[in-house]
Amino acid sequence: MSKARDEFNLEDLREAADYLANRISSKPKLLIICGTGLGSLADLVENPVSINYEEIPHFPVSTVQGHHGRLVFGTLSHVNVVCMQGRFHYFEGYSVREITKPIRIMKLLGVEGLFITNSAGGLNPQYKVGDVMILKDHFNFLSFGGENPLRGPNDDNFGDRFIPTNKAYNKKLISIARDIAKQVGLKSNCHEGVYAIVSGPNYETVAESRALLMLGVDAVGMSTVPEVIVAKHCGMTVFGFSFITNLCITSYDTDHEPNHGNILDSVESRSVQIQNFVIKMVEASKDLWKSDR
């Protein structure tokens, strides 16, 4: 029986990175992944060059409503950035290695930092719809079931076989984010918490939401963690936040049900504040991403 080609095959990753390098005039230092409904973050990019995922060799394609499926290269606060307007999820049928392929391609292009965003359901009883949660840690339920993107042959070109993840989210960037949240008017709507990935695509049962809460999870979604693990493996500096689009249901006495349409609408309501938050985060951290470093 023939063995399937490894999604992290270096030749394929290099082919994709070389293709992108030939289409852009300056290489990015910072990758911004736009979560569900947060694609308008890419509208902030100056002198944009957009490349559809379909055009890039070996790149996966987006299948979820609210994810455009293109890379937007350009500058933000004088930093060379690339936005992924659309990400990949395990529930779409992709393996966790396929989901995280873009991280390795960007590393080959010279990216040193990752700003990762997502839409998530709030579990912490203090959270409200429209709040922001800065990620201080995560809980990888996929990995508990063996679905870790680093499972399989380790490529030493990128990083070591065994890596720590207890400091996955950069503390300095978290502290900067605290101040910036106040500046953009998010003070009482901004929290620091633990994000958990579940496979989806169904939203949680009452029993599942209650269990997640007991385990110390503040917000739950279906993304982000695989990308963060692969970014840490290849030495990137990571900052992440969740936009709380709905509250997880922990009571049997309600008729309410979460749905993706409402989730997209709730992001819309705060998009300007979120954009300002991201612009100021890039501005405040720009010494980390200087192009001549």
Ligand SMILES: O=P(O)(O)O[C@H]1O[C@H](CO)[C@@H](O)[C@H]1O
């Ligand atoms: O994590 P992002 O891509 O922001 O999207 C979140 O929103 C979708 C569910 O409404 C799921 O895909 C979940 O992961």
